[in-house]
Amino acid sequence: MARVLHRAPMQIAERVAKHIPAASFVAKVDVARPGYVNFTLAEDWVASQVPAILAAGETWGNQTLGNNARVQVEFVSANPTGPITIGSARNAVIGDVLASVLEAAGYAVQREYYVNDAGSKVRHFGGSILSRYGDLFNVDIPFPENGYPAPYVTDLAQLVKERFGSAYLDKEREVAVRELGHWGIKQVLHGVEDDLKQLGVHFDNWFSERSLYESGLFDQMMAQLSEGGYVVKYDDATWFRHEDLEKDAVLIRSPQVIPDPEGRPTYLASDMPYLWNKLVVRGFDRAIYIWGADHHGDVPRVQAGAKALGLDVDRLVFIIYQMVTLMRGGEVIRMSKSSGEFVTLRELVDEVGADPIRFNMLTRTVDVTLDFDLDLAVEQSDRNPVFYVQYAHTRIAGVLRHAREQGWDTEAGGDASLLTHPSEQALIRKMLVLPELIAMAATNLAPHHLTTYARELASAFHAFYRDCRIVSDDAADAELSAARLMLARAAKSVLARVLHLMGTSTPDRM
RNA sequence: GCCCCGGUAGCUCAAUUGGAUAGAGCAAGUGCCUUCUAAGCACAAGGUUAGAGGUUCAAGUCCUCUCCGGGGUACCA
Numbered sequence: 319m320a321r322v323l324h325r326a327p328m329q330i331a332e333r334v335a336k337h338i339p340a341a342s343f344v345a346k347v348d349v350a351r352p353g354y355v356n357f358t359l360a361e362d363w364v365a366s367q368v369p370a371i372l373a374a375g376e377t378w379g380n381q382t383l384g385n386n387a388r389v390q391v392e393f394v395s396a397n398p399t400g401p402i403t404i405g406s407a408r409n410a411v412i413g414d415v416l417a418s419v420l421e422a423a424g425y426a427v428q429r430e431y432y433v434n435d436a437g438s439k440v441r442h443f444g445g446s447i448l449s450r451y452g453d454l455f456n457v458d459i460p461f462p463e464n465g466y467p468a469p470y471v472t473d474l475a476q477l478v479k480e481r482f483g484s485a486y487l488d489k490e491r492e493v494a495v496r497e498l499g500h501w502g503i504k505q506v507l508h509g510v511e512d513d514l515k516q517l518g519v520h521f522d523n524w525f526s527e528r529s530l531y532e533s534g535l536f537d538q539m540m541a542q543l544s545e546g547g548y549v550v551k552y553d554d555a556t557w558f559r560h561e562d563l564e565k566d567a568v569l570i571r572s573p574q575v576i577p578d579p580e581g582r583p584t585y586l587a588s589d590m591p592y593l594w595n596k597l598v599v600r601g602f603d604r605a606i607y608i609w610g611a612d613h614h615g616d617v618p619r620v621q622a623g624a625k626a627l628g629l630d631v632d633r634l635v636f637i638i639y640q641m642v643t644l645m646r647g648g649e650v651i652r653m654s655k656s657s658g659e660f661v662t663l664r665e666l667v668d669e670v671g672a673d674p675i676r677f678n679m680l681t682r683t684v685d686v687t688l689d690f691d692l693d694l695a696v697e698q699s700d701r702n703p704v705f706y707v708q709y710a711h712t713r714i715a716g717v718l719r720h721a722r723e724q725g726w727d728t729e730a731g732g733d734a735s736l737l738t739h740p741s742e743q744a745l746i747r748k749m750l751v752l753p754e755l756i757a758m759a760a761t762n763l764a765p766h767h768l769t770t771y772a773r774e775l776a777s778a779f780h781a782f783y784r785d786c787r788i789v790s791d792d793a794a795d796a797e798l799s800a801a802r803l804m805l806a807r808a809a810k811s812v813l814a815r816v817l818h819l820m821g822t823s824t825p826d827r828m
Numbered sequence: 829g830c831c832c833c834g835g836u837a838g839c840u841c842a843a844u845u846g847g848a849u850a851g852a853g854c855a856a857g858u859g860c861c862u863u864c865u866a867a868g869c870a871c872a873a874g875g876u877u878a879g880a881g882g883u884u885c886a887a888g889u890c891c892u893c894u895c896c897g898g899g900g901u902a903c904c905a
C-alpha cells in the first residue's frame with residue numbers, strides 16, 4: 319500500500335487505525351512500527367467467553383469449514399503377512415489424528431485400512447506356513463525363496479495343525495499354499511486390529527484388494543485405460559503408459575515375472591481400480607493416502623492413473639511422512655518382516671504405553687525423520703511431554719475434588735467478569751485459540767500442531783495455578799473463587815478436548 | 829546420475845505458510861513445597877537458522893548453486 323499511496327507505512331497504519339469502528343470486543347487499536355495495526359481484545363469480552371467455552375464442552379473448537387465434505391483417510395495398510403511393527407506406529411497415529419482433526423473441522427471422515435490380500439506376498443506367506451506345517455509332520459516341504467522365517471509363522475502352522483489336522487498334506491500344493499495364505503492373513507488381521515486398538519486406533523472399514531479383482535472393477539478399468547490408449551502390450555506383458563510418468567511405462571501384468579496361478583497382476587495395477595472405487599464408486603470428495611517416504615515414488619503413478627481415468631488429480635492427497643529410525647541404546651535397529659527382525663507394535667505399547675507413543679509420534683512434522691530410542695522411551699516415560707499436559711488436567715481434577723470437599727458446588731458457575739488477572743486472561747485467550755488451531759491443522763493437514771498447542775495450554779494453566787489461588791478460605795473471596803472454579807473447569811474441558819483429539823487419555827489422578 | 833524430505837541453542841524439535849525481539853522440552857545453573865498434586869513454577873544461560881549469492885518494505889520460510897544426512901530410483905511388495 320505504501321507504494322501505491324506514496325505514503326509511509328506508519329502514516330497509512332495510523333489512518334486505518336483511526337477509521338476502525340468501535341466494537342465491544344476491542345479495547346483499543348494502536349499502531350506499531352513498521353506499520354502494524356494492533357487490536358487489543360477487551361478484558362471483559364475475553365472473560366465473558368468462559369461460560370461459552372464451558373457450554374460447548376467437547377464441541378469447543380469445532381469448525382464448519384469442511385461443509386460435511388466426504389473425506390477418506392486411508393492409513394497403516396501394512397501387509398497382512400505379519401504383526402504390525404513399530405514402523406507402522408507413526409503412520410497409524412498421523413492418520414488417526416488427522417482424521418479426528420478433519421472431523422472437528424466439519425468433514426465427514428472415514429478411516430480405512432487397505433488390505434493387501436492379492437499379491438505374490440500372499441503366496442509366499444502361504445508357502446511359508448505350509449513349509450512349517452510340513453515340519454510338524456516331518457514332511458519336507460521347501461521353504462519359499464521370499465518366505466517369512468519369523469517365529470509367528472511357525473505358530474500359525476501349529477494352529478493349522480490343531481484346527482485341521484493333516485488335511486493340508488493331502489491337498490495339491492498350489493491349492494494348499496493359496497488357502498493357507500488367505501487363512502493366515504485372516505488370522506494376522508485379527509491380531510493387527512487388536513494391536514491397533516491397544517494404540518487407540520480403530521478403522522471404519524477394512525478394504526480388500528482382492529475384491530477389486532473379484533468384482534470385475536480391475537477388468538473394467540483396464541478396458542477403460544485401453545480405450546484411452548494407456549495400455550501397451552509388449553511380449554506377453556501388459557504395461558500402463560502415461561506421458562506424466564518419468565519412466566516409459568509401469569508393468570501391470572506379466573506371466574513370466576508373476577507366475578501367479580491365479581493370474582494376478584502386480585500390486586501396482588490395483589491402485590487404479592482402488593482410486594476409482596474411492597472417488598467414483600463410493601464418491602468421496604477427497605481421498606487422503608498416508609504413506610511412508612519409502613513409497614514416495616509411487617505417487618506419480620497413482621496420479622497418472624487418476625488422470626488417465628479422467629479424474630481430478632487434486633482429489634487425491636498424499637501425505638508422505640519420513641521414516642522412523644528405531645534405536646536401542648543408541649544403536650540403530652534394522653527391521654523387516656521378511657527377515658524376521660522386528661519389534662512389534664504390541665511389544666512397544668506393552669512396554670511404553672499408548673499415550674507416550676502417540677504424543678511422541680505427533681510432536682514432529684511429517685517432514686522430519688524420527689529417531690525412536692526404545693531404551694530412552696522407557697526411561698524417560700516419566701518426563702514425557704504428554705504427562706506434562708495430562709498433569710495439568712489431573713491438577714484441575716484435584717482442585718475440583720478439593721473444592722467439593724470444602725463444600726463448593728463446582729457446577730454452580732460464577733461471575734466471569736471477575737477474571738481480570740493477567741494469568742486468567744492469558745489462559746482464556748489460549749483457550750480461545752483452539753478453533754483457529756483446528757482450522758489451521760485441518761487446512762494444512764498437519765496434526766502435529768495439536769501437541770504444541772496442548773503444551774502451551776497446559777503451561778498457561780500452570781501459570782494461572784501459581785498466580786491465582788482458586789479455592790479460597792476467605793469468605794470475602796467467595797465470588798472470586800466461584801469464578802475461578804468455573805475457569806478451572808473450562809480449562810479442564812479444553813485440555814480434555816485436545817487430549818481426545820490426539821487420542822490420548824485424560825487421567826483425573828496420576 | 830536423477831527425484832523427494834531434512835540441516836534452527838550442547839541434544840530432540842517448534843515457528844500460525846513472507847511479518848514484529850526465532851520459541852519449547854531434555855541436559856547443565858540459581859531459587860521456590862506448614863496453604864487447591866513440585867509429573868509444577870520463576871529467574872538466568874544458551875543462535876551468523878549448514879554455507880554462498882539473489883528476490884523485497886520485510887527471508888528460518890521463496891529462487892539458484894555448494895556441502896552434509898535420510899528415503900526413492902526393480903519385470904519385489
